[in-house]
Every structure is written in structure tokens, then in C-alpha cells.
Amino acid sequence: MLAITEPTLLLDESRCRANIGRMATKAARSQARFRPHFKTHQSRAIGQWYKDEGVVAITVSSVKMADYFSATWRDITIAVPFNVLEIDRINRIDARCRLNLCVMYPATLEFLEAQLERQVGIWIKVDVGYHRTGLSEDDDCMDALMDMLADSSANAGKLEFQGFLAHAGYTYSARSVEEIVEIDTKAKDIMTRLQDRYSPRFPLLQISLGDTPGCSIIEDFKGVDELRPGNLVFYDLTQHSLGSCRLGDIAVAMACPIIAKHQNKLIVHGGGAHFAKDFLIDEEGQMHYGLAVSERGDDWSGGWGEHLNGLRLTLLSQEHGSLTGPPQALDGWQPGDVVLVLPVHSCMTANSMKAYTTLDNQRILHLEAEYPLAAP
Amino acid sequence: MLAITEPTLLLDESRCRANIGRMATKAARSQARFRPHFKTHQSRAIGQWYKDEGVVAITVSSVKMADYFSATWRDITIAVPFNVLEIDRINRIDARCRLNLCVMYPATLEFLEAQLERQVGIWIKVDVGYHRTGLSEDDDCMDALMDMLADSSANAGKLEFQGFLAHAGYTYSARSVEEIVEIDTKAKDIMTRLQDRYSPRFPLLQISLGDTPGCSIIEDFKGVDELRPGNLVFYDLTQHSLGSCRLGDIAVAMACPIIAKHQNKLIVHGGGAHFAKDFLIDEEGQMHYGLAVSERGDDWSGGWGEHLNGLRLTLLSQEHGSLTGPPQALDGWQPGDVVLVLPVHSCMTANSMKAYTTLDNQRILHLEAEYPLAAP
Numbered sequence: 001m002l003a004i005t006e007p008t009l010l011l012d013e014s015r016c017r018a019n020i021g022r023m024a025t026k027a028a029r030s031q032a033r034f035r036p037h038f039k040t041h042q043s044r045a046i047g048q049w050y051k052d053e054g055v056v057a058i059t060v061s062s063v064k065m066a067d068y069f070s071a072t073w074r075d076i077t078i079a080v081p082f083n084v085l086e087i088d089r090i091n092r093i094d095a096r097c098r099l100n101l102c103v104m105y106p107a108t109l110e111f112l113e114a115q116l117e118r119q120v121g122i123w124i125k126v127d128v129g130y131h132r133t134g135l136s137e138d139d140d141c142m143d144a145l146m147d148m149l150a151d152s153s154a155n156a157g158k159l160e161f162q163g164f165l166a167h168a169g170y171t172y173s174a175r176s177v178e179e180i181v182e183i184d185t186k187a188k189d190i191m192t193r194l195q196d197r198y199s200p201r202f203p204l205l206q207i208s209l210g211d212t213p214g215c216s217i218i219e220d221f222k223g224v225d226e227l228r229p230g231n232l233v234f235y236d237l238t239q240h241s242l243g244s245c246r247l248g249d250i251a252v253a254m255a256c257p258i259i260a261k262h263q264n265k266l267i268v269h270g271g272g273a274h275f276a277k278d279f280l281i282d283e284e285g286q287m288h289y290g291l292a293v294s295e296r297g298d299d300w301s302g303g304w305g306e307h308l309n310g311l312r313l314t315l316l317s318q319e320h321g322s323l324t325g326p327p328q329a330l331d332g333w334q335p336g337d338v339v340l341v342l343p344v345h346s347c348m349t350a351n352s353m354k355a356y357t358t359l360d361n362q363r364i365l366h367l368e369a370e371y372p373l374a375a376p
Numbered sequence: 377m378l379a380i381t382e383p384t385l386l387l388d389e390s391r392c393r394a395n396i397g398r399m400a401t402k403a404a405r406s407q408a409r410f411r412p413h414f415k416t417h418q419s420r421a422i423g424q425w426y427k428d429e430g431v432v433a434i435t436v437s438s439v440k441m442a443d444y445f446s447a448t449w450r451d452i453t454i455a456v457p458f459n460v461l462e463i464d465r466i467n468r469i470d471a472r473c474r475l476n477l478c479v480m481y482p483a484t485l486e487f488l489e490a491q492l493e494r495q496v497g498i499w500i501k502v503d504v505g506y507h508r509t510g511l512s513e514d515d516d517c518m519d520a521l522m523d524m525l526a527d528s529s530a531n532a533g534k535l536e537f538q539g540f541l542a543h544a545g546y547t548y549s550a551r552s553v554e555e556i557v558e559i560d561t562k563a564k565d566i567m568t569r570l571q572d573r574y575s576p577r578f579p580l581l582q583i584s585l586g587d588t589p590g591c592s593i594i595e596d597f598k599g600v601d602e603l604r605p606g607n608l609v610f611y612d613l614t615q616h617s618l619g620s621c622r623l624g625d626i627a628v629a630m631a632c633p634i635i636a637k638h639q640n641k642l643i644v645h646g647g648g649a650h651f652a653k654d655f656l657i658d659e660e661g662q663m664h665y666g667l668a669v670s671e672r673g674d675d676w677s678g679g680w681g682e683h684l685n686g687l688r689l690t691l692l693s694q695e696h697g698s699l700t701g702p703p704q705a706l707d708g709w710q711p712g713d714v715v716l717v718l719p720v721h722s723c724m725t726a727n728s729m730k731a732y733t734t735l736d737n738q739r740i741l742h743l744e745a746e747y748p749l750a751a752p
Contacts, residue, residue: 005461006440039694061695062645064382080696081636083645084712085381104636105711132691132698133636133643169693260457260480260509267509269438269459273727277653315508317545318415318723319437320456322508335481336460347694351649352728354748369748372730373739 001299002361004338007270008255009349011356011364012303015251016233017049023215023232024053030221035059035077035208037230040347042367043356044072046233059228063089064374068367070097077208078102079165079228081125081133084111091117102165104135109148109159116158122149123165123208126194128187130169137190146198163206163225164194171213177243184214192223216244236346237280237291248306252356253293253340254349255300256321258333266323266333270341272316276348288312290341292323296332301359304340313341377675378737380714383646384631385725387732387740388679391627392609393425399591399608400429406597411435411453411584413606416723418743419732420448422609435604439465440750444743446473453584454478455541455604457501457509460487467493478541480511485524485535492534498525499541499584502570504563506545513566522574539582539601540570547589553619560590568599592620612722613656613667624682628732629669629716630725631676632697634709642699642709646717648692652724664688666717668699672708677735680716689717 002010020036027034036050037059047058047069057075060066063086066076070093077100093099100121103109112120124145127134135142152159168187174180191207199205206225215221215229216239234252235245256270281287292311294304310329315322323339333339343349350356354369378386396412403410412426413435423434423445433451436442439462442452446469453476469475476497479485488496500521503510511518528535544563550556567583575581582601591597591605592615610628611621632646657663668687670680686705691698699715709715719725726732730745 005459005465006438062382080645081643081711083381083633083635085633085714089381104638108711127638131639131641132693132696133638257459257461259459262480262503262509263507267457269456272652272654272724276648277724278648317508318727320508335457335484338461348648348653351694354744363749365749368730372745372748373741 001301002255002357002359004255004257006257007274007353008357009353009355010253010255010300010304010340011358012251013049013358015249015303016046017052019232019235019249019251020049020053023229024050024055026215026219027221027227030224032221032224033057033226035226035228036233037061037079037228038069039065040230041233041350042068043364044069045364046356047072059230064371065367066099067093068371070094074098076100077121077123077165077228079167082108082112084108087111087115090120091115100162103145104133106141106144106148109145109152113152113157113159119158119160121162122159123162126164126166126191128166128168128190129183130167132167132169134166137194146201150201161202161205163208164191165208166191167228168209168211168214171211172238172242174213174242177217180213180217180242184209184211184218188224212239213242213244231347234346234350236349237342237344238278241280246306247308247342250342250346252346252350253304253342254290255338255340258335258337258339259320260335261330261333264324264327264330266311266330266339268321268323268339269319270321271319273318274349274352275313275316275321275341275343276345276352277316278345278348280344286312286314288314288344289316289321290343292339292341294340296337298338300340303359311339377677378631378733378735380631380633382633383650383729384733385729385731386629386631386676386680386716387734388627389425389734391625391679392422393428395608395611395625395627396425396429399605400426400431402591402595403597403603406600408597408600409433409602411602411604412609413437413455413604414445415441416606417609417726418444419740420445421740422732423448435606440747441743442475443469444747446470450474452476453497453499453541453604455543458484458488460484463487463491466496467491476538479521480509482517482520482524485521485528489528489533489535495534495536497538498535499538502540502542502567504542504544504566505559506543508543508545510542513570522577526577537578537581539584540567541584542567543604544585544587544590547587548614548618550589550618553593556589556593556618560585560587560594564600588615589618589620607723610722610726612725613718613720614654617656622682623684623718626718626722628722628726629680629718630666631714631716634711634713634715635696636711637706637709640700640703640706642687642706642715644697644699644715645695646697647695649694650725650728651689651692651697651717651719652721652728653692654721654724656720662688662690664690664720665692665697666719668715668717670716672713674714676716679735687715
């Protein structure tokens, strides 16, 4: 039995494994490599659940994460433009781990060829409309990058060109499932044009795509070599609002002790330091940081239900939060009870909590608990 | 010299000590006890800088923090309604440390009298208009609480009544310095009425108040026994926007490597996982998560200036952020440079970063690095 005394991030392992399994199956059906993004869970133990589904390659979003996972994985892509200031750390990562870096500039390739003490895979980061990073398909420096990569290959250099990588992150602001399909179709079209243009010179070049909304909603990924969704491991209320998952697929919930009942609110221990501060605005224009699920109880060893109980997390201080709702939703709850709240953004919530507690009361560590300051 | 390779929270010790010293002096002038809130810095090392100013008593907002600081402090108030589920942890805290708990319910006092293995100070939490927690001054259970506290005292019980404690947290939504003064004056009036009503029975009862905006702006705290501001240790852009501090008083800045320059933006390593996600909306209605300060450089051993360079942190992903600004503000910055960004909410940023790097390159640990999962 779980004895909750402070904010605790519960993890339903069976839901989580089911989420992983569904996506692995879907990728296999399209003959695409499933290279899941591990920034969501950041846990070696949960990583093992992907291995159980046959996954052999992963994605991360910092050198620190690559360093951490290099202990247990042998093929890691750092899916953000490479930060040249971290070259020493890259060179220190276990040489038995294959690393793939993302690049946007000829100057970065030049720097890497000169400074690397190992071979690495190189992906060119492409902007497919999200406009966070990446080159547009007609960017002036695209040909220069290709020449340098061909040179490195011809001269037994350190850079092994892999292909084009993009993140269609603006699916997160889509207002319908149809719009998500449209965004991902456009992204795939851009990538396919690049592939067509450069494959005469680089016949093996690949396309890597994959945001969780697109990967969850679209069924057929024909023509895409690699899929990199991450959030699917837990899902959350944002994904649910986009249509990426059912409420019952959300695999994490924060257990929060109630410390006060005041002016038609429940005050819980559980604040910005635990949930982080991403919020959603619902159809009525109301914002919230989480929705409470299930009834009063003190035993969640069988998991939680799919019944939203009407309580919404509408205010977050550093350590505390306010749950509000219609009077009947507040009925019966008292200080000393524990309430479960589904998070708006599970990646950020997990990063803040630094650990998970499974329903059979096992603690699973997150990178931020194992190495709070720096990678091993 | 500081060698920045990843997001790093710089701390200017001299600004920080000056902030502490000014508030200590101000409290002393009003003959009020300065009991600073340590949730902002959560560091034993920075706590020492308060000791250097003669501070002997502190405030925290969780039992975990009380546990952590009990190693170095002998008088700690946990300034949130006590969570009865944490009674065991309270009983385990070093008995040489005086603890003060906040209470709103007769049932909690009854529980504490029965379950405590130590004496504690008791503050009654009062709602002075913020409506997060606390009793209104005319709450029905106020007299019942007083009777129970008088009983405990008469019968050598475990509960030592201290007085009334409130947090006028709605100064943070004030739109002018005058409004902050008005809010704090109203709070003090409520507390003084309570003191007048109950001091015939409890002649030693005290009043504890103190949000950073009020404590920074108001000069005279006559009649208030104790002040509990916390954010003043670092200040931040929120406090600056309220008029609580000068830009040059902000004692922390995030050093972020630039990893891309793209479509009139600089992309930095430094995202929601580092800054947390509090934001400000400026006078033109534009929101930001931080403002960049100072010019290009690679040596901040002398601290940073007070010159905002026009770059604003306008988008935060988990690991990355976008700095935008007028074309001339972007001029000259390149991938590989490091930019300094002042945080919107230093408490949450420090909690996310878990450590500080001083200008002479010393690392100072935060509770979340020393005990990422639980207190010692």
C-alpha cells in the first residue's frame, strides 16, 4: 500500500508499457525505426521497458542526457543543434556509444571535424514550419553542408552523414486532429523533397520525424525512416486535449495531500515546484494546471480511474496549489485526504519531481535525482 | 574565470549580501524580528550570509525544507497550514531545533497535542485578503482555537501559542507602489484588530507579516513583531516590475549558450527545465520569461551591468529558449556566445537549477541538489 505524505508522482507501469508497445507496433508496421525521445521520462529503468519492446536507439535533447543514457544505450541522437561549447563532454562519452549530432552551420561541421576525438553521425536539422531551429529547405548553406559531408566521407573523416531531421512541434498548437495530419503531411513533403534532391549523391540518406501528436494520430508513416516521439510514454492532459490519447492512457498522476479547505477551494501540497507551470485553457476559456481524477480513497494499488472528479488546479504557488470546482465536487474532501491530479505537461512535471512511485510502491529514479548537477 | 558550457545560474554574492543587509537593517530600525523565508534560495551556504547579519530565525514552506535547515538553524517556522500526514517527519526533526507550525483548524490542534513528541510553537494562519489559506478574522473557529491553546498552556501541553501569521501575497498583483502600501496597511490593520481582541488573554501574542514587495517598499513596520520576506535575497524581474528593487539589485542571472541564430531569433540552451515557466506581460502587452542583460563577453567575474540589451526570452521549450528583439539587438551575437538572462521568478528558477555559481567560480548547492528526493 502506498503511504502518501507529500507530493508524489505515481506511475502506472501497465499503462506506460501499453503506450510504448502501441507505438513500437505502429512504427514497425510502417517499417520505420522507433527512436523514442527520452527527455520525457529521463530514467534508465523506464528505458528498459523500451528495450523489452525491441527498441535499440534513442533520442535526447541535451549532452547531459546523452551522457546519462550512454551507460545503457549504444545509439543516441542529440536532437538539437550542437552546442560547440560542449565538445569536451561529447569527447568524454563512452566511445562504444554511437552518437548522432544535429547541425545547421558549415562552421559547426568544420569545428567538429577538427575537434572530435570520435566518429559521429550527422543529421541536418530542417525547419518544417515550427520556426524554432533548423534550415529551411532552400537555405543557401544547404549545398555547402552537403559538400563538406561528402568530403568527410571521401577522406575517412569523422562525420557520417545520416540525413535530414525535423520536429513539427507546432502540432501542439493545432486545433483539430485534421490540422495535426495536415502539419505532419506538410513536414513529410518538405523532407521528401530534400531526400529526392540529395539522394542521387547520398543514396542512403534518411528522414527522421516525429512529434507525439502526429505519431499518435497518423497510422501510416510510409517513406519516413525514423520516428522520434517522446511524450507517448506517459501522455498528459495536453495530449488528451489534442486528441493524441484517451484519458485512460495517461500513465502518471500527482498524489497531493490536502492541507486546507478554504473559501470553496481545497489547498494541496503540490505547487509549481512539483507540477511545473504549463497550463491549458479549456473550451470555456478557463485555465488550469491539472485536473483531479478518481474519488476519495487511500489505496491506488489498482491504479486510478478515468473519472474526472470536477476539481481543477487553478492556482499554483511554489509549494502549494488550489483546487476549485462546483460545490458538489468539493463535498466530502477534507484536510488529510490525498487527491490525484493529472498533469498538463508530463515531461516538465517528471523533470520537477525527479522520481516516480509505481503502484506497487517501487521508486524509479529520474536523471535529475541521479545526477542533479551534472551527468556522471 | 567562468567557463560556461551549459545553462548556469550565476550568483553575485556582493549584491546578494547587500540585499540581505538592507532588509536586516530596515527590520532592526522598526524593532521587528527578521525571519527571512528560505524557500527562495534553499541553501545552507547562503543561509550563513544571513547569520553574518545577525539573523537567528527563519521561515520555510515545507517540512522537507525545515528538516534540511534544522542542521544549521535552531528556530524555524513552517509558514503553511500543517499537513497532518507529515507528523512522523516533524517528530524526527532534531529536537534542539525549535519548530513553529501554522494551524487553521481545531482538529489539527487536537491531532498535534495527541501525536507530537515535542513542544512546538503555534501560529494561527490568517487570511488578510489573498484568499489562499488562513482564517478570516471573524471565523467561527477562532475562539475555539484560542480556548484549546489556552488549555494546552495551562496544562503543560505541547502547543505554545505564538500569535497570528499572514502572507499578503496579493501585493504581487498590485499595479502600483501605492497599491502595495494599501494592501499591506490593510493586512496590518486586520492583524492589529486580532491582537487587540486576544491580547488581554494572551499578552505576549505576536503579529507576523511580510511579503517581499511590501517589505521592500514600506519603511516603517511599527507594531509588527516579525517580518518574513524571502525573495529579497535575489530579487528578480517580477520584483523590479512591482517597484520592489532596482535592476541592479537582481543578484542572479542565467548564463545560456547560444546554439543557433535563426529567423531573427537566438536559440539558447536554457528552457523551462532551467528557468521554470513564470512569465511577465509588459506595458505593451508582450509576454516574456526573462530579459537579457549586458553585452557580449566571456568574463563576468566582475558581475554584470544594468544594461538590458533588448533581447527577450519569448518562447521556452523544455531545454531551449528563443531570444527575440529588434534587429540591432541581435547584431553580433553568434552560436557559441553566452548570453545572460535575468529571471522572472528567482525562487522557481533557483529551485529548477539546484545550484549557483558565484562570480569567483564557487559552486553553492541548493536543497534540491543535496537531497533531490527527500530531506536528510
